[in-house]
Amino acid sequence: METCSIARIIRLQDLAMYRHKLCSLLFRLLPQLQGFPPGPPLKKLCKDEHVHVALTETKMVGTLPELPQDILMVIFAALEIPDLVRAGSVCSSWHSAYARLCNLGQYKQSQTPCLVYASESDPDNVLCLYSLAEKRSYKLTLPQPPIRSRYLIGSSHGWLVTVDERSEMYLLNPITCEQIALPSVTTIEHVKSIFDEYGDVCKYEISWHTGTRSSRKPPSIFALAELRGRLQWKAFVFPDTSTGSYIVVLIHNPQAQLSFAKAGDDKWTWLPPHYLYEDCIYKDDILYAVNIKGELHAFDLSGPVITMKTIITIPEHYDCDSRYIVQAPWGSLLLVFRIVHDHDLEPQPGASEYWNTSEIKICELDALWTKIKVINCLRDHVLFLGHNRSQCLSVNEFPALKENHSYFTDDNFLWTVGHTNNHRDMGILNLDDNNMEEILSPQLCSNCPAPMWITPDLRKMNLMGSMSQQP
Structure with missing residues (x-):
């Protein structure tokens, strides 16, 4: 004693x-x-x-x-x-x-991001969690419907955004197993239900208009499970300071438009007129979104009337596949360009399609958000890119990470929900020399659902109360 x-x-x-x-x-x-x-x-x-x-x-x-x-x-x-x-x-x-x-909400330890992925050898309700801090995997048994039957379209603040075989969306915390149904897919501006003779939804109709023009293409009809491969692309979960709860933002087709839903909403709210969005962040009731044209838009969601303005139009510095908007720990806003030179979408018979990230370029917006400068080195920071909420982290806070590297997973619509049997584009890229290393052996990962970064979080989602900011 x-x-x-x-x-x-x-x-x-x-x-x-x-x-x-x-x-x-x-x-x-x-x-x-x-x-x-x-x-x-x-x-x-x-x-x-x-x-x-x-x-x-x-x-x-x-x-x-x-x-x-x-x-x-x-x-x-x-x-x-x-x-x-x-x-x-x-x-x-x-x-x-x-x-x-x-x-008691007293656990607030910052977490090193982990990779979630499925394995062919596991049951359909099991998801693997690879810890970068420990360099080992864990198996998580999750609630129904089976995780292997779902698409993963986003990850933010410890939550996965999933799409089931009826193309309906859920928030899922793989650590606590808490699950929240999001508003029905049929409340998105472009989707309508088609009912059978018994009054049950049997198919969906999707129209192809945007906020600036109608479509000459007639509406398309999809089976319940087929819609998710054509509609939902990427989703984000953000703390909503105005309500003390959360907001979910969805990038969806046609033309990668934006919709959002706050806690308690029974439908999605469309954000016209622009489109071709690729990434977004949310801060102080303002949604910032960047599109393929290099336009950075700010949507004020605080009042009954939503307003939008263009902050800056970014010159096209690079011929890139994806653009990201990232809040840096030192307060600046980063614009990240993911470049793919090594690809083959029309392979010879017997060969596989592939799409490999080869380079990452970074720009920083000045304090007034009027000028940008190229950053050649992140020094003691790293990037996490993919279908997750884009992040820039300090290796001083997360010593298991490699400074001046980018940790990335698939973020191409063709791969995340389309060509599910093809090679996965994920790895750790050295920003000094563009050398690549594997995160995991490709043999360990199932291609569907697509592997994705997540920052584990034990805190429960309070639907009408507070959802505290990730430290």
Whole structure:
């Protein structure tokens, strides 16, 4: 008991400066503190790669020392989510500290982004989570409908935006398994329901007009599962400070237009007249969106009447495939261009189509948003690009990441929801010399749903209350 007391005092003294070492030490010394050597249960806790997120029962590992709950909560608050979930499974006392930490909203540890992907060898309701911090994968068992039957069209603040086989959309937190149905696809401006003789929706009709012109092309008819391959492209979940909840923004066809829905809405609100959008961010009730023409638009969503203005038209610096708008940690706004030189969309018989990112270029807007300058190096920062919310992170805060690199996944509509059996365009690109390295072996990933970055988050979505900003 004296050993436990001394160890506890040392840890409390060093807690502020050495929190991560403290957590590691706690796990290593736990058997000695208990008075017995490491056994199979503890080894399994440390090495088991299948994380059961929905904890319905606790794993009892002998008789553990009763560390005070407040000390456990301080220690757990310094862990990244995979370690936190494992810690919460050790015993009833640790699970109680884990639950209190989450329920009280006190867990705010910044998380290193992870890659979510499906594996052909797993059941249809299992999604893999690859931790860049730990360089290992975990398996997450998710609620119905099966994740392998869905398309993934976005990832923001710990939430995936998914599309099921009826082309309906859901928010899904793969860590907490919380799931929220979004307004029906039939409330999007361009979509109408077609009913069968029993009054059930059997098909969808989509019109091809934009906010500036009608279409000469007649409306098209699609089966329920077929629409999602033609309509939804990319989606984002943003904290909504005006309501204390959330807003979902959708880039969709025809012509990559914008619609949005706030918490409690029963329909999507269309944002005409422009189109061909590629990326967006949301800040202080203003939605900023960049399109293929290089126009940066600002939509004020705070009042009953939505207004829009063009902030800047960016000269076309590069012949690029995708454009991103990224909030930098130092306060600037970055415009990122993803360039693809290595591709073949019309291969010889027997060969596969492919589409490989070869270069990333970055520009920075000045404080007045009137001029841009080219940035040749991100120094101690990295980019995360793809169907996720575009991010620029500091390696000082996330030491597992490689400075001046871009971590990217597929972001081409043909690949994410179209050519699902083809080679995936994802990797880690060195911005100094454009050298590429793999994130995972391609043999580990199923092509559908498309792999995607996510920043894990344990906080629940309060539909009518507050959704706090990702730290």
